[in-house]
Amino acid sequence: xxxxxxxxxxxPGHRALHSVSLTIAQGAxxxxxxxxxxxxxxxxxxxxxxxxxxxxxxxxxxLDTREAPRAIHARLGYLPDFFGLYDALSVRxxxxxxxxxxxxxxxxxxxxAEAAAAxxxxxxxxxxxxxxxxxxxxxxxxxxxxIVHAPAVLLxxxxxxxxxxxxxxxxxxxxxxxxxGGMSLVVSSHILAELEDYSDRMVIVNHGRIAGGQSIAxxxxxxxxxxxxxxxxxxKDFLVAQGAQIVEASADQALVTISGGQSxxxxxxxxxxxxxxxxxxxxxxxxxxxxxxxxxxxAPAGGGDQT
Amino acid sequence: MNPELQRNLWLExxxxxxxxxxxxxxLVFTATSVAPIGMATSAGAGLALYWFFAVxxxxxxxxxxxxxxxxxxxxxxQKLSSIGPWEMMWGKLFGATAANWFGALLCLPLIxxxxxxxQGAFAAITFGVILLALGVFAQxxxxxxxxxxxxxxxxxxxxxxxxxxxxxxxAAFAYYSLWxxxxxxxxxxxxxxxxxxxxxxxxxxHLVSLLLFLGWALLGCWRxxxxxxxFANGPFVWLAYLAYAAIYSAGFExxxxxx
Numbered sequence: 001x002x003x004x005x006x007x008x009x010x011x012p013g014h015r016a017l018h019s020v021s022l023t024i025a026q027g028a029x030x031x032x033x034x035x036x037x038x039x040x041x042x043x044x045x046x047x048x049x050x051x052x053x054x055x056x057x058x059x060x061x062x063l064d065t066r067e068a069p070r071a072i073h074a075r076l077g078y079l080p081d082f083f084g085l086y087d088a089l090s091v092r093x094x095x096x097x098x099x100x101x102x103x104x105x106x107x108x109x110x111x112x113a114e115a116a117a118a119x120x121x122x123x124x125x126x127x128x129x130x131x132x133x134x135x136x137x138x139x140x141x142x143x144x145x146x147i148v149h150a151p152a153v154l155l156x157x158x159x160x161x162x163x164x165x166x167x168x169x170x171x172x173x174x175x176x177x178x179x180x181g182g183m184s185l186v187v188s189s190h191i192l193a194e195l196e197d198y199s200d201r202m203v204i205v206n207h208g209r210i211a212g213g214q215s216i217a218x219x220x221x222x223x224x225x226x227x228x229x230x231x232x233x234x235x236k237d238f239l240v241a242q243g244a245q246i247v248e249a250s251a252d253q254a255l256v257t258i259s260g261g262q263s264x265x266x267x268x269x270x271x272x273x274x275x276x277x278x279x280x281x282x283x284x285x286x287x288x289x290x291x292x293x294x295x296x297x298x299a300p301a302g303g304g305d306q307t
Numbered sequence: 308m309n310p311e312l313q314r315n316l317w318l319e320x321x322x323x324x325x326x327x328x329x330x331x332x333x334l335v336f337t338a339t340s341v342a343p344i345g346m347a348t349s350a351g352a353g354l355a356l357y358w359f360f361a362v363x364x365x366x367x368x369x370x371x372x373x374x375x376x377x378x379x380x381x382x383x384x385q386k387l388s389s390i391g392p393w394e395m396m397w398g399k400l401f402g403a404t405a406a407n408w409f410g411a412l413l414c415l416p417l418i419x420x421x422x423x424x425x426q427g428a429f430a431a432i433t434f435g436v437i438l439l440a441l442g443v444f445a446q447x448x449x450x451x452x453x454x455x456x457x458x459x460x461x462x463x464x465x466x467x468x469x470x471x472x473x474x475x476x477x478a479a480f481a482y483y484s485l486w487x488x489x490x491x492x493x494x495x496x497x498x499x500x501x502x503x504x505x506x507x508x509x510x511x512x513h514l515v516s517l518l519l520f521l522g523w524a525l526l527g528c529w530r531x532x533x534x535x536x537x538f539a540n541g542p543f544v545w546l547a548y549l550a551y552a553a554i555y556s557a558g559f560e561x562x563x564x565x566x
Contacts (some may be wrong), residue, residue, distance in 0.1 A: 028374075031329075040559075048383075048387065049537065050383060050386060050387070069537040070389070070537065070538075071538070073386075073387045073389065074389055076387075077387075078383065078387055080378050080380065080383050083380055083383075084376075084379040084380030084381040084384075085381070086318065086379075089314070089317060089318065089320055093314075093317055097310055097313070097314045097317075098384075098388075100310035100313070101310045101314075101388035101389065101390050102388055102389050103383070103389035105335070106308075145384065154519070249352070262450075293463065
């Protein structure tokens with residue numbers, strides 16, 4: 001869906017992204033996490049074709065953001081971290097304008113506005129002014145504006161910031177329902193505890209690089225800790241060859257995710273033993289997502305690899 | 308309807324605001340109609356109010372049509388829309404200034420009525436076209452300035468708006484001072500202007516000059532909007548404008564040389 005290749009972005013006197021490469025899966029929710037100033041927002045803005053990278057490329061559905069930014073805009077919705085609304089307009093007018101601005105025909109705009117409002121649970125507030133909505137409802141309206149044209153990709157920058165626990169839970173449900181409707185979502189967030197509720201994959205951005213060089217599967221896969229009694233330098237390459245995704249790896253231990261269930265784990269263990277790896281530990285990693293995050297953020301940043 | 312124009316009309320031309328403007332104008336014109344002769348005329352008040360609505364306030368509205376989007380963090384959403392640069396430019400230029408034009412157009416009949424009575428229909432219509440073009444020109448210069456200024460990303464929206472407003476007002480005053488000098492020339496018996504060795508009627512020359520510069524200002528707005536909306540602009544239009552400005556200015560110099 002989204003292919004990022006060797007992306008470099010510079011602000012005057014500061015390189016924000018260092019040769020980032022990444023593939024964002026279709027029909028999944030990918031969480032983008034990392035400390036403040038790590039480059040998450042810049043990465044999202046490059047994906048949204050709002051910024052022109054210094055080098056490298058971003059392609060969405062095969063379209064390059066530099067060559068066809070307007071065609072890409074038609075395929076995606078974007079919610080910035082600090083978004084604005086036309087406070088004096090009613091919810092209906094905000095959505096009607098968003099529909100028309102995204103090229104929906106005048107006779108279909110009212111229907112599209114109502115459908116978007118229904119998706120985010122604002123159908124009963126159509127006549128209320130945007131400025132009179134609570135923080136959580138404003139967030140919903142902003143998301144409705146971003147999805148009114150039914151984009152294939154939705155980029156959300158810190159959508160949960162400033163929301164109360166109930167609003168956050170509602171947001172998680174909303175994101176899951178959008179994914180189930182076939183949309184691919186990239187969500188930047190600081191709130192790691194909630195990521196596992198709705199994210200399929202996690203990408204850790206640190207110092208303008210993808211920590212570990214790839215995204216980490218959070219759903220439909222197991223996170224395994226493998227330990228060796230005798231270190232083997234080729235452990236990481238071997239595990240990659242077996243289809244495992246590396247979270248962290250050294251010569252004597254690795255944290256990986258593998259898709260599938262018990263039989264896939266058994267097959268991986270058998271392969272390790274068959275190739276004379278002295279496996280002393282092979283167990284599901286019980287560490288919380290935060291531990292994985294902090295382990296990656298503290299580790300030397302990697303770059304380059306594709307997920 | 309152009310969605311950007313529609314949205315601006317919703318925001319800027321509310322029935323309450325329009326009623327307020329109409330009420331204010333009614334009050335002023337009633338006062339001038341009963342004022343003692345020599346104090347104020349409806350036409351004079353109308354002209355002053357036209358300048359206020361179309362130029363002084365209009366340039367601010369035009370500049371804010373972009374600067375306020377950035378201030379309110381809605382500009383990214385607009386850049387992601389499928390509204391083309393042409394639609395976006397017209398939508399902002401005439402939508403953000405809708406209330407200004409409502410007030411300005413109400414003033415116009417009172418300004419033109421004396422000219423119609425004293426100099427005939429053609430003179431009144433010419434004057435009307437000049438006033439309308441002058442208003443659009445000032446607003447287009449303000450909009451163009453704002454589109455250029457936002458690239459600097461100063462974060463000081465008040466200063467940015469003020470500078471764009473000043474640019475628009477300065478453009479309008481520069482032209483109007485030329486236009487109002489026609490009467491002085493006429494009194495001294497000069498009713499033509501020499502340009503590239505040919506004599507042109509002063510009034511028509513000024514009108515055509517204004518319309519051409521208005522055209523360039525609108526073209527500049529369109530191209531600046533294209534750049535904002537991630538369309539690539541070639542250098543040829545800018546070069547063509549420079550060539551035009553050089554040829555236009557040199558036309559007066561060549562006449563001086565001839566004489």
